[in-house]
Amino acid sequence: MSLQVLVVEDDRSIREMMRQALSLEGFTVRTAVSLSEAGSMVENATPDLMLLDLGLPDGDGAALLQRVRLTHNFPVLVVSARHQEAQKVQLLDAGADDYLVKPFSVAELLARIRVALRHRGTTVAAAVTRHTLDGLEIDLEARSVHLAGAALHLTPTEFNLLARLVRSAGKVVTHRQLLLDVWGAEFVDHTHYLRLYMGQLRAKLERNPAEPRHLLTEVGVGYRLATV
Amino acid sequence: MTNSPTLTPDNRTGRYAVWLLVLLAVPTGVGLLLDAHITVMTQSMLYVLAVVVGAYVLPAAASMACAVLAVVGLNFFFVPPRWTFAVDSQEHLVALVVMMVVALVISQLSQRLRRNTALARLHARRAEQLQTLASQLSLCTDAAAAARAGARHVAQAFDGPTVLALQSDGQLSGVDAATEITPSMQDGLRAAMREAAVLGPGTGRWPGLNAWYLPLGSGQQMYGAVCVQNIEASDDAGREHAQALSALLAQALERLRLGREMAMANERNTRQQLQNTFLAAVSHDLRTPLAAMVGNASSLLTQRDKMTTDEQATLLDGIVLSATHLSRLTENTLQLVQLANSDQPLALDWESMEEIAGACVARHRQAGGETRLRLHLAAGLPLVRVNAVLIAQLLDNLLDNALKYSEDAVDLKVRVYNGHMQILVQDRGPVIPKELQTQIFEPYSRGDRSGKQGAGLGLALCRAIVLAHGGRISLRARQAGGNSFRVCLPLSVEPSLAPSGDAP
Numbered sequence: 001m002s003l004q005v006l007v008v009e010d011d012r013s014i015r016e017m018m019r020q021a022l023s024l025e026g027f028t029v030r031t032a033v034s035l036s037e038a039g040s041m042v043e044n045a046t047p048d049l050m051l052l053d054l055g056l057p058d059g060d061g062a063a064l065l066q067r068v069r070l071t072h073n074f075p076v077l078v079v080s081a082r083h084q085e086a087q088k089v090q091l092l093d094a095g096a097d098d099y100l101v102k103p104f105s106v107a108e109l110l111a112r113i114r115v116a117l118r119h120r121g122t123t124v125a126a127a128v129t130r131h132t133l134d135g136l137e138i139d140l141e142a143r144s145v146h147l148a149g150a151a152l153h154l155t156p157t158e159f160n161l162l163a164r165l166v167r168s169a170g171k172v173v174t175h176r177q178l179l180l181d182v183w184g185a186e187f188v189d190h191t192h193y194l195r196l197y198m199g200q201l202r203a204k205l206e207r208n209p210a211e212p213r214h215l216l217t218e219v220g221v222g223y224r225l226a227t228v
Numbered sequence: 229m230t231n232s233p234t235l236t237p238d239n240r241t242g243r244y245a246v247w248l249l250v251l252l253a254v255p256t257g258v259g260l261l262l263d264a265h266i267t268v269m270t271q272s273m274l275y276v277l278a279v280v281v282g283a284y285v286l287p288a289a290a291s292m293a294c295a296v297l298a299v300v301g302l303n304f305f306f307v308p309p310r311w312t313f314a315v316d317s318q319e320h321l322v323a324l325v326v327m328m329v330v331a332l333v334i335s336q337l338s339q340r341l342r343r344n345t346a347l348a349r350l351h352a353r354r355a356e357q358l359q360t361l362a363s364q365l366s367l368c369t370d371a372a373a374a375a376r377a378g379a380r381h382v383a384q385a386f387d388g389p390t391v392l393a394l395q396s397d398g399q400l401s402g403v404d405a406a407t408e409i410t411p412s413m414q415d416g417l418r419a420a421m422r423e424a425a426v427l428g429p430g431t432g433r434w435p436g437l438n439a440w441y442l443p444l445g446s447g448q449q450m451y452g453a454v455c456v457q458n459i460e461a462s463d464d465a466g467r468e469h470a471q472a473l474s475a476l477l478a479q480a481l482e483r484l485r486l487g488r489e490m491a492m493a494n495e496r497n498t499r500q501q502l503q504n505t506f507l508a509a510v511s512h513d514l515r516t517p518l519a520a521m522v523g524n525a526s527s528l529l530t531q532r533d534k535m536t537t538d539e540q541a542t543l544l545d546g547i548v549l550s551a552t553h554l555s556r557l558t559e560n561t562l563q564l565v566q567l568a569n570s571d572q573p574l575a576l577d578w579e580s581m582e583e584i585a586g587a588c589v590a591r592h593r594q595a596g597g598e599t600r601l602r603l604h605l606a607a608g609l610p611l612v613r614v615n616a617v618l619i620a621q622l623l624d625n626l627l628d629n630a631l632k633y634s635e636d637a638v639d640l641k642v643r644v645y646n647g648h649m650q651i652l653v654q655d656r657g658p659v660i661p662k663e664l665q666t667q668i669f670e671p672y673s674r675g676d677r678s679g680k681q682g683a684g685l686g687l688a689l690c691r692a693i694v695l696a697h698g699g700r701i702s703l704r705a706r707q708a709g710g711n712s713f714r715v716c717l718p719l720s721v722e723p724s725l726a727p728s729g730d731a732p
Contacts, residue, residue: 082559083566085617103555105548192578192723195611199580210586210605217583220617 003117006047007031008038008064009079010056014102018051021106022113034058042068049116052096054080054087062087062094069095075116079104089221092174099172099221115170115227131166133226136205136214138166147205157182158201161194165215170227172218198223244290251278251286252297256305268320271306272327275299279331283338291339295331299324347465354469357381358476365480372403374484375452378444378477379403385469388439388458392477393417395452416441417453424450426471429461440467442474444481451481502568510561513685517550517557524550556628560689563621567692574696578611578723579619581642581649588623589640598631606643613720614697622693625686626653626713633657634710648699648716656710665703690715 005027009015019029030047032038035058042050050068052061065076078099080088088099097116100109129140137146140163145152154162160182165173179188187193202209216224255274259266275298282294304313307320315321361381368374371394379392391407393400400417402409409417419434420427420441427433428440439457443450454474459466524543532540582605592598623640630638634657641652660668669691690713694701699717706712 083562103551190723192611195578195580195583199582202582210582210603211589212586216590217587219584219587219620 002026002028003048004028004030004045005113006038006041006050008033008035008051008056008061009053010034011053014053017106018109021109025110035061035064039064039067042072046072046074048074049113050074050076051100052076052078052091054078054084054091060087062091065091065094065096077112077116085220089174089176092172092221093176097171111228118170128167128169131169131225131227133228134213138162140166145205152204154201154204157197158204161197162201162205165223165225169225172222172224174222176222178222244286247285248282248290248294248297251282251294252301254278255298256301259306268302268306268323272302272323275302276327276330276334280334280338283335284342288335288339291335292332295335296328298331299328302327351465354385354465354472357385358469358472361473361476365476368480368484371451371481371484374477374480375403378454378473378480382454382456382470382473385473386456386459386466388456390457391417391455392444393452393455394444395421395450400452413439413455417455420453421445421450426467428467429459430464430467435461440470442470444474444478446478446482449482449485451478451485506561506565510557510685513557514554517554520550521547521554556624557685559621560625560685563618564685564689564692567689567696574615574618576613576615579614579616580611581605581609581619581651584616584620585623585640585642585651588620588627591624592627592631600631600634600637601627602637602639604639604641609642609644609649610719611722612649612717614717618693618696619717622690622715623651623653625690626651626715629653629686630655630657630711630713636710644719645716647719649719651715651717653713654706654710656706656708659705659709660703660711662705665705668703669701 003026005022007015007018007022007029009018009031010033015031015033019031022029030041030045032041033056035056038050038052041047052065054061061078068076075097076095078088078091078096079102080099081102088101092099098112100112131138135148138144143159145154145159145162161178164178164181175191175194176188179190179194183190183193198215199209202212202215205214206212214226216226218224255271255278259271259274279291279295279298282298283291286294300313303315303324304311307324308316315324361377364377365374368377375392375394379390382390382392391409391413392403393407393409394403400409400414401407416427416434416437416439420443423433424443424445424447425431425433426440426442428437429435431440434441438459439455440459442454442456444453445451454470454477456470524546528535528540528543535543585603585605589601589603592601627638627640630653634655636656639652639654641650641654643650669687691701694715694717697717699715701713701715704712704714
């Protein structure tokens with residue numbers, strides 16, 4: 001049984017492009033051209049993943065996302081144009097899993113979908129507690145971090161920040177989500193904390209902190225822990 | 229014009245009575261003292277002198293009284309039979325009558341002279357006031373200031389209370405917040421504006437009022453109205469003065485409005501011209517990638533079966549590259565228009581240049597497999613307060629530009645220099661001549677750099693982004709050949725980390 005993807009996009013040519021690309025990869029694709037149509041489709045049959053375009057004719061994607069998140073846990077990828085920066089971040093904060101910026105290549109689209117599905121799967125996957133890539137080994141249960149076999153010493157805050165990224169490895173985590181989960185609700189405006197601690201983490205984890213291999217920056221959105 | 233501290237009526241009557249007494253006592257006393265030496269004729273001269281002085285210093289009624297009493301005094305004290313009101317000779321009677329006539333005529337003439345003098349002074353003062361107001365108004369740059377000056381002058385010009393109200397969005401409001409406009413006054417002001425004419429006593433319209441209502445403006449454009457209370461119907465000169473003041477203020481308001489409209493029209497015009505330049509340039513820059521896309525796609529459609537897979541792949545690559553270029557061009561155009569037309573302050577946050585520069589370099593390496601880019605970050609860079617998305621776009625444009633025009637390595641350097649965050653993008657491409665070094669940041673005055681697709685708009689956007697952050701951007705030739713674009717961004721005081729007991 002193939003995975004169901006719901007594509008919510010009002011532009012016909014982009015919708016058809018996505019449909020074709022995803023069908024070739026073996027997904028079953030359903031399409032909706034408006035938020036209301038997408039809403040009723042989700043009610044009728046829960047998809048395994050939703051691609052949600054911002055700037056649909058009948059309003060704001062955030063409203064649909066909130067409604068969907070009340071009862072469903074399938075991954076949602078936001079598709080936005082460059083000028084919808086603020087809206088995109090708002091949706092990520094509201095529970096979208098990742099995003100794509102138009103114009104994007106099919107390769108990018110498929111890579112993002114793979115990461116999103118690996119995280120959620122079709123069943124509730126065990127929480128990610130281990131992460132290994134390129135000589136970096138992180139074990140959340142043992143609270144240990146090794147780089148090229150050598151143990152790294154992190155401060156509690158640095159470790160919590162890294163742990164939060166590990167739990168969403170491969171996906172973007174917004175600035176707000178990190179501040180909220182690592183420092184707490186009263187610190188969501190203290191972005192300089194986040195910048196400074198990320199700088200410290202990069203200095204400890206990266207061979208070349210200026211050109212990070214693991215702790216990737218998504219300018220204006222958040223951070224992503226590399227998985228490939 | 230209000231007189232400075234005025235006397236109360238009681239005070240004034242007392243003072244005139246004293247004057248009258250003195251004016252009559254002095255010639256009488258002098259006459260009695262010099263009784264032996266002067267004739268009745270001379271004595272009458274003394275009294276006439278007193279009448280002349282009286283006419284000058286006393287109001288009309290008192291000066292008439294002075295004239296009559298002078299004749300009575302002459303008769304009583306000096307005309308035989310003395311110390312009686314009787315008159316003996318015909319001659320003396322005639323003299324007394326003549327003296328009475330002379331005294332009254334003098335008193336009348338002096339009175340008129342005084343009135344005319346006062347009137348001339350008032351006219352002069354009013355003319356001077358009009359001149360002062362006109363020169364003050366000519367210096368005013370906004371309607372509110374002009375209205376305040378007008379209100380001040382109207383209040384100075386009349387004794388009674390005055391109100392100057394301006395109309396905005398159909399609402400009448402006093403020039404200063406303290407002004408209270410009663411409903412009846414509101415009606416009068418509105419009526420004056422509606423009829424574009426003066427209302428009130430002496431105007432033939434609404435004669436029952438005890439105030440004049442004067443419109444500010446003409447039939448086409450009404451700015452408000454003036455109300456002058458406690459006036460006299462017969463005071464034509466006063467009403468004319470009020471009208472002159474109102475007309476002057478209305479002219480000034482009209483001038484300011486036209487000035488505003490002209491400035492707006494100019495601004496629209498400039499913006500229109502800029503947009504035209506923009507459109508022409510954008511469409512010029514769109515042609516190249518579009519032509520490449522159409523060309524590649526159509527040759528794939530018609531000649532695919534004659535091509536090797538490698539040839540097909542090259543054409544497809546070309547389409548993707550051109551489309552990517554188009555998309556960047558569109559982004560830049562939109563962003564530039566947004567920056568140029570937005571009054572919104574930028575959304576700033578504490579950002580790390582290490583992250584922004586690193587992300588841009590990574591993107592370039594992934595997208596184009598670009599190996600010529602070299603990143604040099606100084607150690608321990610402070611955070612900057614910027615809009616990260618815009619700064620990333622700035623770096624993208626500068627790097628794109630440098631990579632496009634240079635065959636060799638391109639360096640991106642970030643350091644703190646002279647209290648600023650300095651970003652350098654350096655290439656070894658053909659040196660841009662000195663005369664183009666500032667011009668190159670204008671939208672679409674691309675220094676002709678080998679006729680490739682230009683970043684004319686890209687550099688204009690770079691400048692707009694840097695200016696929006698309160699920074700500077702410049703271009704210099706490098707000593708060993710190539711160009712160095714340098715951006716200076718202001719540094720703010722970085723907030724400290726709250727002590728969290730989180731020692732590394």
